[in-house]
Amino acid sequence: MPDFVRLAAHPLRWRLLTELAVSDYRVRELVELAGQSQNLVSYHLRLLRDGGLVTARRSSYDARDSYYHLDLERCAHGLAAAGAALHPALRLTPAPAPVVRGRRPAVLFTCTGNSARSPIAEALLRQRAGGHVEVTSAGSHPRPRLHPHAVRVLRDDHGIDLANQRPRHLGTMADRRFDYVISLCDKVREVCPDFGGRPRRIHWSVPDPADGEQPVFARTVAEIGTRVHHLLPLLTSQEVQP
Structure with missing residues (x-):
């Protein structure tokens, strides 16, 4: 099984990935978002860090705290490799240019x-x-x-x-x-x-x-x-x- 699939397949790890895909968070914020205990969230964050998908950086506001960041580039490569491993036709292609509707954000x-x-x-x-x-x-x-x-x-x-x-x-x-x-x-x-x-x-x-x-x-x-x-x-x- 490709490493990305193995790491992302767990429901809590997938939840953490989806939250970190948008913003960097501290552990206590991820605990609140995921609705799970801090020990469990920390354990799965460690697995994601060991797998190279997530990094941690000391906060410049409070050095006792850390912010977790998702490496989206590594995720993209992991997804591409998983698709190609399953079938050559599943290689990812670049997404089309997005179109803005309504007023400019x-x-x-x-x-x-x-x-x-x-x-x-x-x-x-x-x-x-x-x-x-x-x-x-x-x-x-x-x-x-x-x-x-x-x-x-x-x-x-x-x-x-x-x-x-x-x-x-x-x-x-x-x-x-x-x-x-x-x-x-x-x-x-x-x-x-x-x-x-x-x-x-x-x-x-x-x-x-x-x-x-x-x-x-x-x-x-x-x-x-x-x-x-x-x-x-x-x-x-x-x-x-x-």
């Missing part, structure tokens, strides 16, 4: 300084959505300017120019309506205000690259780019009401 990315992670996510989603998504970013304690390494990596590797963009404060977004509010910082997740319209809250636990050199920023852009790649079909797969 509105997305807000947040982090603390709005100088690296959230503007990186904003820029990558805007580029890849081709005008089909309304996207912006803001921070709880915005820095005076974007980090020069973030600007440089986006310009050199992705052809995105953010030279004239300045960090924004979350307070300036108070009157705007969003369909998705996505935090990329464990600290800002704890202080992010509520927004009208009950947007869907998603968390991506991404380490702050601010103290690193340019290669660190390149890795951060790559991680956020992978997450944006898997976010886009979610944004465009359902009709957004006016």
